[in-house]
Amino acid sequence: MDFSLDKKHELARNLFQEFAETEVKPLAQEVDETEQFPQETVNKMGKAGFMGIPVPKEYGGQGCDPLTYVMCVEELSKVCGTTGVIVSAHTSLCIDPIMTYGTEEQKQKYVRPLATGEKLGAFALTEPGAGTDAQGAQTKAVLDGDEWVLNGSKCFITNGKVADVYIVIAITSVTEDKKGRKKKNFSAFIVDKNSPGFSFGTKEKKMGIRGSSTYELIFEDCRIPKENILGPEGKGFPIAMHTLDGGRIGIAAQALGIAEGALDRAIAYTKERKQFGRSIAQQQNTQFKLADMATRIEAAKWLVYKAAMAKATQKVYSVEAAKAKLFAAETAMAVTTQVVQLFGGYGYIREYDVERMMRDAKITEIYEGTSEVQRMVISGALLK
Amino acid sequence: MKIVVCIKQVPDTKGGVKFNPDGTLDRAAMLAIMNPDDKAGLEAALRIKDETGAEVTVVTMGLPKAEDVLREAMAMGADKAILVTDRVLGGADTWATSSTIAGALRNIDYDLIITGRQAIDGDTAQVGPQIAEHLGIPVISYAEDIKVEGDYVIVKRQYEDRYHELKAKMPCLVTALSELNVPRYMTPGGIFDAYDEKEITVWGRKDLKDLSDSDIGLAGSPTKIAKASDKVRKGAGEKVTLDPSESVAYIMGKLKEKHVI
Numbered sequence: 001m002d003f004s005l006d007k008k009h010e011l012a013r014n015l016f017q018e019f020a021e022t023e024v025k026p027l028a029q030e031v032d033e034t035e036q037f038p039q040e041t042v043n044k045m046g047k048a049g050f051m052g053i054p055v056p057k058e059y060g061g062q063g064c065d066p067l068t069y070v071m072c073v074e075e076l077s078k079v080c081g082t083t084g085v086i087v088s089a090h091t092s093l094c095i096d097p098i099m100t101y102g103t104e105e106q107k108q109k110y111v112r113p114l115a116t117g118e119k120l121g122a123f124a125l126t127e128p129g130a131g132t133d134a135q136g137a138q139t140k141a142v143l144d145g146d147e148w149v150l151n152g153s154k155c156f157i158t159n160g161k162v163a164d165v166y167i168v169i170a171i172t173s174v175t176e177d178k179k180g181r182k183k184k185n186f187s188a189f190i191v192d193k194n195s196p197g198f199s200f201g202t203k204e205k206k207m208g209i210r211g212s213s214t215y216e217l218i219f220e221d222c223r224i225p226k227e228n229i230l231g232p233e234g235k236g237f238p239i240a241m242h243t244l245d246g247g248r249i250g251i252a253a254q255a256l257g258i259a260e261g262a263l264d265r266a267i268a269y270t271k272e273r274k275q276f277g278r279s280i281a282q283q284q285n286t287q288f289k290l291a292d293m294a295t296r297i298e299a300a301k302w303l304v305y306k307a308a309m310a311k312a313t314q315k316v317y318s319v320e321a322a323k324a325k326l327f328a329a330e331t332a333m334a335v336t337t338q339v340v341q342l343f344g345g346y347g348y349i350r351e352y353d354v355e356r357m358m359r360d361a362k363i364t365e366i367y368e369g370t371s372e373v374q375r376m377v378i379s380g381a382l383l384k
Numbered sequence: 385m386k387i388v389v390c391i392k393q394v395p396d397t398k399g400g401v402k403f404n405p406d407g408t409l410d411r412a413a414m415l416a417i418m419n420p421d422d423k424a425g426l427e428a429a430l431r432i433k434d435e436t437g438a439e440v441t442v443v444t445m446g447l448p449k450a451e452d453v454l455r456e457a458m459a460m461g462a463d464k465a466i467l468v469t470d471r472v473l474g475g476a477d478t479w480a481t482s483s484t485i486a487g488a489l490r491n492i493d494y495d496l497i498i499t500g501r502q503a504i505d506g507d508t509a510q511v512g513p514q515i516a517e518h519l520g521i522p523v524i525s526y527a528e529d530i531k532v533e534g535d536y537v538i539v540k541r542q543y544e545d546r547y548h549e550l551k552a553k554m555p556c557l558v559t560a561l562s563e564l565n566v567p568r569y570m571t572p573g574g575i576f577d578a579y580d581e582k583e584i585t586v587w588g589r590k591d592l593k594d595l596s597d598s599d600i601g602l603a604g605s606p607t608k609i610a611k612a613s614d615k616v617r618k619g620a621g622e623k624v625t626l627d628p629s630e631s632v633a634y635i636m637g638k639l640k641e642k643h644v645i
Contacts, residue, residue, distance in 0.1 A: 008579040011456065015570050049571035062573030072572070 003302070012068050016075035019048060020083075028080035031211035032356050037162050038211055041083060046117015050087060055095060060112035066246075070253040070308040077257025078264070081360030082211035084257055088250030089158040090114070093368075094121025097167055097188065097243045101231035110165055110190060122163035123247070124154035124217050125240050132373055134169075134240065135184060139219065141170035146226045148189060150219040153201065156367070160215025161200050166191040167243070168217075169236045186236030190228045197222030208359035245321045247368045249311060252304045252324040255332035255364035259297050262332075262339040262357045266290065270342055286342060293335045300328040319381045326374035329364035336361040385438040385532070387429045388492065389462070390485060390499040390515070391422040393446055393453040397504050401614040409505060409612070418453050421500025425560035427567040428530045429498050430461045436532065439463050441492065445473065445484055451584055458578035459570035466492075470588040475602030478506070482514030483599035487592030489519060496537055497557040501526055512559035522552050525559040 005013070023044055031038050045051055053069040055061020062068075069091060077084030095114050098106055113119040130136035139152025150170055157166075172187040191198060201216030231239050267290065270281040280286045307324035310317035336358035340347035347354050365371045395401070395414035402410040418426075429440045442457040444450050445468040454465035468488045476484060489497065497519075499512035509525070516523035528547060529540035532554075539558055541548040589600070598604055626634055639645045 006579075007452070007455070008575055011452075011459065011570070011575050011579075012572055015459075015572065015575065019569060048569045049573055053572050057573060062571060062576070064572045064576050068572055068576075 009067060009071065012064070013071050013075065016050075016072045019045075019050070020075045020079045024076055024083050025079040028082075028353065029350075029356070031080065031082055033210075033350070035205075035210045037213045038080075038083060038086075039162070042086060042117070042120065045083075045087065049117075051090060051117035051120075052095065052111075052115025053091065055091075055099065055111060055115040059099070059107055059115055061115040066249065066308040066311040067305060070249060070304060073250050073253040074257040074260070074304070077254040078261035080211075081254060081258050081357070081363075082209045084254040085158060085209055085212050085251070085363075086120075088247065088254055089123060090121045090163075092247040092250040093123030093158075093243055094163070094165060094167055096246045097123075097230060097239060098190065100242070101188070101235075101239055102190075103227075105227070106190060106230065114165060119164035120159055120162055121165045121167070122157055122159040123167045123243065124157050125169045125244075126154060126156050127152070128155050132370060134237070137169065137171065137184070137186070139168070139170040141172050141187060141189060143172075143226065144223075147223045148226060148229065150189070150191070150197070150222040150224065152219055154217040154219075155201075156204065157215055157217050158212055158367075160213045160217065161203070162213045164193045166193070166217065167230065168219075169240045172233055172236070185234040186240070187233050188230040188236040188239045189224060190230050191222070191224055195222050195224050206363075208356070208361070208363050210359075241318075244368055245316075245318045246311060248321040248325040248374070249304065249307045249317075251364055251368045252300075252307060252321070252328040255325070255328035255361065256297070256300050256304050258357050258361050258364070259293075259300065259328070259332040259335040262336045262354055262361075263290070263293050263297060265352075265354055265357075266293070266339040266342050269346075273343075280342070289338055289342060293338060296331050297335065300324075300331040303327050318377055322369070322374040322377035325364075325369065326371050326378070329361075329371060332361035332364050333358075385432070385436055385496070386492075386494050387432060387438050387440050387496045387498065388489060388494045389422070389426045389429045389440060389442050389457070390497065390512070391426060391442050391444050391453055391457055392419045392500070392503045392505075393417070393444065393450045394419045394503050394505045403612065403614075416449070416452065418456055419500050419503045419505075420562040421502060421560055423500075423567045424562045424564040425498040425500050425558075426457055426460060426462065427565045428527075428560055429496075430568065431565070432496075432530070432532050433461065433463075438495075438532075441466065441494075443468065443485065443488060445469070445476075445481060445488075454584055455575075455578040456570060458582050459574040460568055461574065464585070465582070466585045466587060468587050468592070472589050472597075472601050475605060476600065477605035477607035478508050478510040478514060479606055480600050480602075480604040482511045482518060483595060483604065484592060485511070486515050486518035487595035487600075488587055489515070490593035491587075491591065495535075495554040496532070497521075497555070498530070499557065499559050501559045501561050509559070512557060516557035519555075519557070522556040523559070524550050524552055524556065527558045527560050528564055530558055530560070530564070 049062045052061035053064045054066050057063040073084045073088050114121050127137045141148045141150045168189045168191045171184045173185045197220045199218045204214040270286050273280045303324040307320040310320040339354045340358050393416045396417045402413040404410045432438050433440050440462045441464040442462045443466045502509035513523045524539040526542045527539045528542045531538045538551050
């Protein structure tokens with residue numbers, strides 16, 4: 001068993017670090033303050049190949065493994081949580097299900113421009129009345145001749161208004177089981193931004209990841225071609241759940257990056273900040289906190305990397321993904337809270353990055369399955 | 385068209401320079417990077433490749449671990465890579481290095497050779513022009529712009545207060561300044577290809593052409609290092625905020641005080 005990265009992955013990390021430091025870090029504070037989607041950065045990431053890292057070359061991607069993709073999200077998130085989630089939602093939630101369930105025509109038509117960064121992707125499952133209980137969804141799709149007609153709305157959609165391609169989960173039939181209980185059958189669809197009847201509701205004002213574009217999607221007799229169903233009809237729910245397994249690894253990497261970024265700043269700050277005539281890094285309270293944070297981050301890192309390796313080699317990786325996301329997200333929240341504490345009053349001021357990092361960390365415990373959902377997935381497997 | 389770019393793995397001097405007790409560089413204590421002038425030279429070659437479909441080969445001389453810098457160059461887009469490494473080549477100064485690299489280049493076809501102006505670990509700016517001398521081809525140094533037109537290369541050569549525009553028939557050698565361009569990023573897929581798909585050609589002493597043993601390694605190096613030191617760091621200076629007329633008086637006063645005027 002070898003826990004070291006090979007040279008190829010080390011060099012990839014150097015690349016992501018250099019890009020993050022040069023292109024992303026200088027804008028992070030402004031992106032947060034103005035809630036502006038960093039379009040220019042996304043264009044640069046497209047050019048640099050970051051928008052299709054795990055996609056095979058024949059579909060316009062980079063042909064790398066999930067670990068490389070995870071390291072990219074991690075390094076971006078060290079300096080800007082917003083940029084991390086843009087790449088994660090695009091890659092894991094939009095490209096991945098098309099690669100996994102799409103027809104050859106769908107892959108050629110949609111994956112290629114997504115992987116090259118020419119287009120941006122999003123995923124829409126959550127509805128106002130259906131979060132953790134996804135079965136509560138109301139959005140419907142009915143086949144009318146050669147078109148599916150969608151009606152309903154989706155909320156909290158990352159890359160909401162800026163995306164070009166959306167994976168939308170909608171009810172296509174309702175059946176009754178033997179006991180007469182109604183069951184909604186979902187299907188997955190690929191929806192183009194310019195589809196008639198597709199519009200956007202309000203932009204959400206968020207606590208963190210404020211530069212990411214989070215919108216409500218509205219479908220009013222939205223018509224899409226019949227061939228835009230993704231995977232078999234009625235299989236939308238397992239497709240969504242499998243997609244979220246992959247997405248959770250991306251969010252786990254985002255959380256890991258936020259925690260690492262906060263610790264880096266804490267190390268630099270505590271060495272410089274003087275109280276009682278010496279740096280606070282010389283106080284045992286600081287030293288023990290730094291040690292605990294570093295240890296926890298290391299554990300989170302290997303859970304995240306293990307989940308990425310599982311995605312590369314296993315068909316099912318739900319439990320690995322759930323453990324990685326649960327632990328990395330709670331690590332990000334705990335570490336950023338501690339780092340703000342170490343910064344004292346300055347930590348509470350927006351001028352310092354750690355304040356933003358603490359706000360950004362919180363969402364990793366909520367989206368793409370709350371920490372409670374991750375515990376349900378993990379315990380469900382244990383008690384099966 | 386065939387372009388050869390000579391690159392060097394150097395210690396990153398950004399965080400300061402570390403020395404061994406004997407005055408030589410403590411390379412193990414510093415991160416290794418691609419020399420910035422060489423990287424700009426590589427970018428210039430890759431831009432010519434983008435336009436004309438030229439083939440770009442990178443060459444380096446060094447320890448086996450210098451392979452890393454060749455992989456990085458291939459991850460940026462270089463097609464081929466040659467590592468010249470041999471124990472007998474160790475301890476080379478600029479003369480022995482340029483003789484050795486010329487010995488390697490005699491084995492391959494090229495139209496244009498690009499080197500960096502100078503490496504940040506030695507700062508001599510001698511190796512590029514010396515390679516051209518050994519190979520008997522023209523050299524244009526300090527390039528801030530490189531264009532190819534037919535069989536000719538057109539180069540803007542930088543001076544402190546002006547530039548010269550020179551046109552030379554290829555084959556020739558150009559030394560590049562880091563100001564020449566902003567080098568592209570590697571791509572993730574390029575990194576994977578550089579390690580999984582591409583091979584590095586490794587040449588030792590026996591593979592070098594028309595090269596005398598008296599021109600290689602420590603024995604072939606006429607340079608004797610008396611002392612090595614880090615660059616002298618300038619102080620932070622003095623910042624004053626004054627209105628324009630006060631500023632003039634202040635500056636004039638300072639210049640007189642220092643006997644500049």
